[in-house]
Amino acid sequence: MGRHVMTDAGRDLRRGEFLDAARALFRERGELPSVAEIAKAAGLAKGTVYLYFATKEEIFVALLEEEFEKLFVALSAALEELPEEPALASSQFARSYTETLFAQPDLLPLAALANAVLEQNLPTEAMRRFKTQLAVGLVTAGKRLESLVPGLATEESPQAGETLLLRTYAMTLGLWQALAYPKALLPILNEPTLLPLNRQFTSEIEGTIESLWRGELDRARLQNPPEDAGKI
Amino acid sequence: MGRHVMTDAGRDLRRGEFLDAARALFRERGELPSVAEIAKAAGLAKGTVYLYFATKEEIFVALLEEEFEKLFVALSAALEELPEEPALASSQFARSYTETLFAQPDLLPLAALANAVLEQNLPTEAMRRFKTQLAVGLVTAGKRLESLVPGLATEESPQAGETLLLRTYAMTLGLWQALAYPKALLPILNEPTLLPLNRQFTSEIEGTIESLWRGELDRARLQNPPEDAGKI
Amino acid sequence: MGRHVMTDAGRDLRRGEFLDAARALFRERGELPSVAEIAKAAGLAKGTVYLYFATKEEIFVALLEEEFEKLFVALSAALEELPEEPALASSQFARSYTETLFAQPDLLPLAALANAVLEQNLPTEAMRRFKTQLAVGLVTAGKRLESLVPGLATEESPQAGETLLLRTYAMTLGLWQALAYPKALLPILNEPTLLPLNRQFTSEIEGTIESLWRGELDRARLQNPPEDAGKI
Amino acid sequence: MGRHVMTDAGRDLRRGEFLDAARALFRERGELPSVAEIAKAAGLAKGTVYLYFATKEEIFVALLEEEFEKLFVALSAALEELPEEPALASSQFARSYTETLFAQPDLLPLAALANAVLEQNLPTEAMRRFKTQLAVGLVTAGKRLESLVPGLATEESPQAGETLLLRTYAMTLGLWQALAYPKALLPILNEPTLLPLNRQFTSEIEGTIESLWRGELDRARLQNPPEDAGKI
DNA sequence: GATGAATGAGCTTTCATTCAT
DNA sequence: TATGAATGAAAGCTCATTCAT
Numbered sequence: 001m002g003r004h005v006m007t008d009a010g011r012d013l014r015r016g017e018f019l020d021a022a023r024a025l026f027r028e029r030g031e032l033p034s035v036a037e038i039a040k041a042a043g044l045a046k047g048t049v050y051l052y053f054a055t056k057e058e059i060f061v062a063l064l065e066e067e068f069e070k071l072f073v074a075l076s077a078a079l080e081e082l083p084e085e086p087a088l089a090s091s092q093f094a095r096s097y098t099e100t101l102f103a104q105p106d107l108l109p110l111a112a113l114a115n116a117v118l119e120q121n122l123p124t125e126a127m128r129r130f131k132t133q134l135a136v137g138l139v140t141a142g143k144r145l146e147s148l149v150p151g152l153a154t155e156e157s158p159q160a161g162e163t164l165l166l167r168t169y170a171m172t173l174g175l176w177q178a179l180a181y182p183k184a185l186l187p188i189l190n191e192p193t194l195l196p197l198n199r200q201f202t203s204e205i206e207g208t209i210e211s212l213w214r215g216e217l218d219r220a221r222l223q224n225p226p227e228d229a230g231k232i
Numbered sequence: 233m234g235r236h237v238m239t240d241a242g243r244d245l246r247r248g249e250f251l252d253a254a255r256a257l258f259r260e261r262g263e264l265p266s267v268a269e270i271a272k273a274a275g276l277a278k279g280t281v282y283l284y285f286a287t288k289e290e291i292f293v294a295l296l297e298e299e300f301e302k303l304f305v306a307l308s309a310a311l312e313e314l315p316e317e318p319a320l321a322s323s324q325f326a327r328s329y330t331e332t333l334f335a336q337p338d339l340l341p342l343a344a345l346a347n348a349v350l351e352q353n354l355p356t357e358a359m360r361r362f363k364t365q366l367a368v369g370l371v372t373a374g375k376r377l378e379s380l381v382p383g384l385a386t387e388e389s390p391q392a393g394e395t396l397l398l399r400t401y402a403m404t405l406g407l408w409q410a411l412a413y414p415k416a417l418l419p420i421l422n423e424p425t426l427l428p429l430n431r432q433f434t435s436e437i438e439g440t441i442e443s444l445w446r447g448e449l450d451r452a453r454l455q456n457p458p459e460d461a462g463k464i
Numbered sequence: 465m466g467r468h469v470m471t472d473a474g475r476d477l478r479r480g481e482f483l484d485a486a487r488a489l490f491r492e493r494g495e496l497p498s499v500a501e502i503a504k505a506a507g508l509a510k511g512t513v514y515l516y517f518a519t520k521e522e523i524f525v526a527l528l529e530e531e532f533e534k535l536f537v538a539l540s541a542a543l544e545e546l547p548e549e550p551a552l553a554s555s556q557f558a559r560s561y562t563e564t565l566f567a568q569p570d571l572l573p574l575a576a577l578a579n580a581v582l583e584q585n586l587p588t589e590a591m592r593r594f595k596t597q598l599a600v601g602l603v604t605a606g607k608r609l610e611s612l613v614p615g616l617a618t619e620e621s622p623q624a625g626e627t628l629l630l631r632t633y634a635m636t637l638g639l640w641q642a643l644a645y646p647k648a649l650l651p652i653l654n655e656p657t658l659l660p661l662n663r664q665f666t667s668e669i670e671g672t673i674e675s676l677w678r679g680e681l682d683r684a685r686l687q688n689p690p691e692d693a694g695k696i
Numbered sequence: 697m698g699r700h701v702m703t704d705a706g707r708d709l710r711r712g713e714f715l716d717a718a719r720a721l722f723r724e725r726g727e728l729p730s731v732a733e734i735a736k737a738a739g740l741a742k743g744t745v746y747l748y749f750a751t752k753e754e755i756f757v758a759l760l761e762e763e764f765e766k767l768f769v770a771l772s773a774a775l776e777e778l779p780e781e782p783a784l785a786s787s788q789f790a791r792s793y794t795e796t797l798f799a800q801p802d803l804l805p806l807a808a809l810a811n812a813v814l815e816q817n818l819p820t821e822a823m824r825r826f827k828t829q830l831a832v833g834l835v836t837a838g839k840r841l842e843s844l845v846p847g848l849a850t851e852e853s854p855q856a857g858e859t860l861l862l863r864t865y866a867m868t869l870g871l872w873q874a875l876a877y878p879k880a881l882l883p884i885l886n887e888p889t890l891l892p893l894n895r896q897f898t899s900e901i902e903g904t905i906e907s908l909w910r911g912e913l914d915r916a917r918l919q920n921p922p923e924d925a926g927k928i
Numbered sequence: 929g930a931t932g933a934a935t936g937a938g939c940t941t942t943c944a945t946t947c948a949t
Numbered sequence: 950t951a952t953g954a955a956t957g958a959a960a961g962c963t964c965a966t967t968c969a970t
Contacts, residue, residue, distance in 0.1 A: 014929095031352075035965060045931045047967080056965060115409040116348040120263065121965090128420050135428040142428075162428060166410065167403065167440055174406025177347040178398065185351075185359050194360075196367045196374075196394060208399055215447025246954090267940065277956045282941065353940095478950095495816075499944060509952045511946080520944060579873040580812040584727065585944090592884050595877075599892045606892075626892060630874065631867065631904055638870030641811040642862065649815075649823050658824075660831045660838075660858060672863055679911020710933090731961065741935045746962065817961095 015052045017042045019066070022059050027106060030183065032060065032113070057121045060110060061130050064118070067107040072137040074100040075165070079144050084226075086217035089149075094210035101172065101205065108176045138162050149217060151224025164216050171212060176201050247284045249274045251298070254291050259338060262415060264292060264349070289353045292342060293362050296350070299339040304369040306332040307397075311376050316458075318449035321381075326442035333404065333437065340408040370394050381449060383456025396448050403444060408433050479516045481506045483530070486523050491570060494647065496524065496581070521585045524574060525594050528582070531571040536601040538564040539629070543608050548690075550681035553613075558674035565636065565669065572640045602626050613681060615688025628680050635676060640665050711748045713738045715762070718755050723802060726879060728756065728813070753817045756806060757826050760814070763803040768833040770796040771861070775840050780922070782913035785845075790906035797868065797901065804872040834858050845913065847920025860912050867908060872897050 021041035025033035035056050039046045053059045078096040083089045101107065110118075119127065142162025146153040153160045179201040181189060189198045253273035257265035267288050271278040285291045310328040315321045333339065342350075351359065374394025378385040385392045411433040413421060421430045485505035489497035499520050503510045517523045542560040547553045565571065574582075583591065606626025610617040617624045643665040645653060653662045717737035721729035731752050735742045749755045774792040779785045797803065806814075815823065838858030842849040849856045875897040877885060885894045 034963085039932095046965090047931055047933095048929080050966070051929070113348050115412055116345050119414050122414075124420060127414075128423070128426075131420075131429055132423075132425045135426050139428045159428070166431075166436075167407070167443075170406030170410050170440075171399065171403050172406065173409060174402030174404065175399070177405060178402050180347055182351050182354075182359075185356065188356065188360050188363075191360070191364075193364050194367050196371045196391075197363055199398075204398075208402075211399075211447060212444065215443060215450075218447070218450075266938080268938095271957095278940090279942075279957060280955055283954070288940070498942085503953095510944090511952055511954095512950080514945070515950070577812050579876055580809050583878050586878075588884060591878075592887070592890075595884075595893055596887075596889050599890050603892045623892070630895075630900075631871070631907075634870030634874050634904075635863065635867050636870065637873060638866030638868065639863070641869060642866050644811055646815050646818075646823075649820065652820065652824050652827075655824070655828075657828050658831050660835045660855075661827055663862075672866075675863075675911060676908065679907060679914075682911070682914075730959075732959095735936095742961090743936060743963075744934055747933070752961070 011052070014044075015062075017044070018049060018052060018059060019063055023063055023106060026060070026063070026109070030109070032056070032117070054123045054126065055121050057118045058123065058126045060113065061118050061122055061126055063106065064110045064114060065130055065133055067104055067110060068133060068137060070104055071100060071107060072141060074103075075137075075141050076144070079141060079148060082148055086214060086221050089217055090210045090213035093213055094206045097168070097209055098206040102202070108173065111173055112177050112180070138165055141165055149220050151220035151222075152216070154223060160216070160220075164213070167212060168209060171208060172205065175205060175208060179204065243284075247294075249276070250281055250284055250291065251295055255295055255338060258292070258295070258341070262341070264288070264345070267291075286355045286358065287353050289350045290355065290358045292345065293350050293354055293358055295338065296342045296346060297362055297365055299336055299342060300365060300369060302336055303332060303339060304373060306335075307369075307373050308376070311373060311380060314380055318446060318453050321449055322442045322445035325445055326438045329400070329441055330438040334434070340405065340412075343405055344409050344412070370397055373397055381452050383452035383454075384448070386455060392448070392452075396445070399444060400441060403440060404437060407437060407440060411436065475516070478508075479526075481508070482513060482516060482523060483527055487527055487570060490524070490527070490573070494573070496520070496577070518587045518590065519585050521582045522587065522590045524577065525582050525586055525590055527570065528574045528578060529594055529597055531568055531574060532597060532601060534568055535564060535571060536605060538567075539601075539605050540608070543605060543612060546609075546612055550678060550685050553681055554674045554677035557677055558670045561632070561673055562670040566666070572637065575637055576641050576644070602629055605629055613684050615684040615686075616680070618687060624680070624684075628677070631676060632673060635672060636669060639669060639672060643668065707748075711758075713740070714745055714748055714755065715759055719759055719802060722756070722759070722805070726805070728752070728809070731755075750819045750822065751817050753814045754819065754822045756809065757814050757818055757822055759802065760806045760810060761826055761829055763800055763806060764829055764833060766800055767796060767803060768837060770799075771833075771837050772840070775837060775844060778844055782910060782917050785913055786906045786909040789909055790902045793864070793905055794902040798898070804869065804876075807869055808873050808876070834861055837861055845916050847916040847918075848912070850919060856912070856916075860909070863908060864905060867904060868901060871901060871904060875900065 018038060022033065022038045025037055025041055033041075035049055036046050038059065039049050049056075049059070053062070075097070078093055078100070081092070081096070083092060122130075139162055142159060142165050145161035145164065146159075149161070152164070157163060179197070179199055188194060250270060254265065254270045257269055257273055265273075267281050268278050270291065271281050274281075281291075285294070307329075310325055310332070313324070313328070315324060354362075371394055374391060374397050377393035377396065378391075381393070384396070389395060411429070411431055420426065482502060486497065486502045489501055489505055497505075499513050500510050502523065503513050513520075513523070517526070539561070542557055542564070545556070545560070547556060586594075603626055606623060606629050609625035609628065610623075613625070616628070621627060643661070643663055652658060714734060718729065718734045721733055721737055729737075731745050732742050734755065735745050738745075745755070749758070771793075774789055774796070777788070777792070779788060818826075835858055838855060838861050841857035841860065842855075845857070848860070853859060875893070875895055884890065
C-alpha cells in the first residue's frame, strides 16, 4: 500500500473527479479530450488516471454507463405510468422518452462513439461490465413492459418487451447519427438539395418512437383484446 | 501529357485501385488502415494517394458512397416489386432489404464510422457530395414509395415515404451498432447475463424492418382502403 | 528536337513567363510559391519548368539577378550625378539609392533569402552566373566611383569604391533583415519593451547610408583636398 | 513526481542537452538538422523534444538567444574599455568585436536564418522573448555607449548609441551573407571574375566596423570637443 | 497512491523532381 | 517541346501509455 490506504469510497470519489472532468471537456469540445487534458482539469497527474482506468476509452465508457443508468431509471418510471390504451401509451411514452433524452445531452454523443471508437480499445473486463449493464437493464425493463402490456409477449416472441426496447434504442441511436452534422458543416445544410436531410433530430425523434410503439402495441392489443371488448 | 495519357476513365480506374485496396484492408482488419498501407497494397506510392483523395477520410467516404449507390439501386428494385397487401409488402421488403445488406458486407461497418470518424476530417466538398447523394437517394426512393403505396403520404406527413426510408436506415444502423461486438470480445458473449444481447444482427434485422414497415403500411391502408373493400 | 525548334528568343520568352508568374506569386504571398503554383500561374505544366530551370531555386535567383541588373543601372545613373562636396554627395546618393530600393520592392525580400535558402540548392553554374554578375557590377560601379571621387582609392585600399558599394549593400541587407518582422507578429511590436526595435526600415535606411558614405567621402577629401583649398 | 524529480535546473539541463545536440549538428552540416536527428543525437526520443520546445524553430532561436547573450556580455566589456580618442576607440572596438565574432562561430550562420527561416514558424511567445532580448540588449548597451562617448547622442538623434550598435549588427549580418558561400561552391571562388567577391568575411569585417565607428565617433567629437582642446 | 518525464510508433501531408509518352 | 502522373523521402507533431521515483 502507498501513502494512504484508499477506501472504496475514496477510490470512487477520485474516479468521479476524473469522470466529471472528462464529461465537462467532452461536452465543451464535442470530441474526446486527451488524457492529459482530463488529468489537468481534474487537478491530478496524467499517470494517476491510469490508477483508476485501464485505458482512455474506459473513462468514456464509464460515463456512458452512468448515462444508461439514468436512462433505465427514467425508463422504469415511464413504464409505470403507461396508460392502457395503445395510442395513448405510445404517445405518452414517446414524449416521456424524448424528454429523458433531452435531459441527458451526453448520452447520444457518447453512444455514437461506443461502437466505432470506445469499444476498440476497451479491456475485456470493462467491456463485460458495460454490456452486462445493458443486458440486465434491457431484460429488467423488458419484462416489466411485458407484464404491463398484455399480449405483447407471445409464444413466438417471448421477449417482445426487451425487443421493443432494443429497437427503441437502436432507432434513437441510428436517427441521431443519420441527422447529426459536424459543426463545421452546418452552413451547407441550407442548400436546396440537402433540405431533405435538414431534419432536426429533436423534431423527428418523438414521432418516430411513437410510431414504432404504436405498431407494436396495436398488434399486442389485437392478440389480447380488452376483456369488455366482446360485450359491445 | 504525362507518363500515361490519363483520361477521365483512366483517372477513375486509378482511383478505383486505391478504393479496392482500401476496401480489402478495411474488411480484413475491421479498422481503418493507414494511408501508407493503402498505397502499398495498391502498389503505388503514398503521395500518389493524395493526387486522388484530399484526405484519408475521403477514401472511405468514397467507399461508403459506392455502398449507398448500390443500396439505392437495390432499394429501387425492391420497391418496384412491392405487393399491395401490407403484410405481404412488409415481409417481402424486409427480406429483400436484408438480403441486400448481406450482399453489402462493408456498408454497415463503414456507415457506423461515418459520424464518429469519417466526417471529422472530410473536406467540405466531399461532405456536400456525400450528403447530397443521400438526400437525393432518399427523396427519389421516398417519392416512388409514396406513389406505390396509396395513403402513405398524407397532408400531415407529406413526405411519409422519405420518412419511412430514413427510419429504416436509422434502425438498421442503430441495431447494427447495438449488436456488433469487436471481434476480440466475441468469447464473452456466451456468458449467461449477456445472453439477452447475444442476438445476432443478422437474425434480428429482418423482423425489425418488417415490423417497422407493417406499422406504417397498415396505417396507410386504413387511411386509404382498397376500393372493393366495402363490396364484400 | 521536338515539335518546335525553339529559338533563343523564344526560349527567353517562355522563361520570362515563368519568371513573371513566380514574381507575382512571391510578391503576393511573401514566401516562395511551389513549382506547381508557378507552372499553373504561367499556364504551363510542372515538368516544363524544368526545361528552363534546373531547380526551383534557380528561378528565384534569376529574379534576383533581374533585380540586381536594375539596381546596377540605377546605381550607375546615381553615380554620374554625384556632386563633389562630400556632405552633398552623401545625402544625394542616399536619397537616390533609397528611392531605387523602394522602386524595387522585390529586391530585398529575395536577397534576404539568397544566402539562407536560394543558394542551398543552386546548381554550380547558376551560382557562378549570379555571383559573377554581382562581382562585375560591383567592380564596374566601384571603379567608376573611384574615378569620380578623387582620393577615395588609396594605395592602402585600392578598391575603395568597390568596398564602399559592398558595404552599402551589406548594410542595406542587414538592416532590412534586422527590422523586418513576419506579418503575423506586427501586433506585438507595440509592446513597450519592443519599441526600440520598432524602427521602420524605410525611415532608417536613408540616414544610415548617408552616414556611411559621409564617413568615407570625408576621409577621401582629407586625403585629396580640392585644389583651390589652400588659396583661401 | 516523475521518473526523476525535475527541478527547474534539471529541466534546463535537459533542454541544454537538446540545444547542445542541435548546435553540434548544425555546425557540422551547415543546415538545420531534423528534429529526429537532434533527438537521436541527444540520446532521447523525438517526442521528448516537444516537451521542451514548441516547434523545431524554437530550438534554433534558443541557440541564437544564447549567442546574443554572449555577444551582449562581450559588447558590454568592450564598451567599458573604450579609449576616448575616436581613432583609437574605433580600431580597438573593431578588433574586440571581431574577436568576439570569431569566438562565436554559430552566431552569424544562425542569425542569417533568423529572418528567412526561423521566424516563419515561431510561436508568438518565443518571438516576443527573442525580440525583447534584442531590444533590451541594444538599449542597454546603447545607453552605456552614449554615456561613454560625450557628444554621441544629440538632440536630433537622442538614441545615437543604440543606432550605432544596430548599424554595427546590420553591417555584420549583411556582410556575412554577402560574402558567405555554400561550402560546395568554394572551388569556383578562385575564378578570375569572381575574385572581387573573394573577400573573406574574416578579413573584411574588422576594417568595415572600424570605418563605421570612426565616422560616428569623429562626428561626436566635433560636436563635443575635449575640454582642453582650445588651450593648445 | 501519485507523479510527470519519457517514450516512439504512428499519423497525415507536402512537394521538388523525374521521365515515359 | 511539353506534359502531368508518379514518386517517396522527409517532415513536424501528437498522445496514450509506462514506470522509476
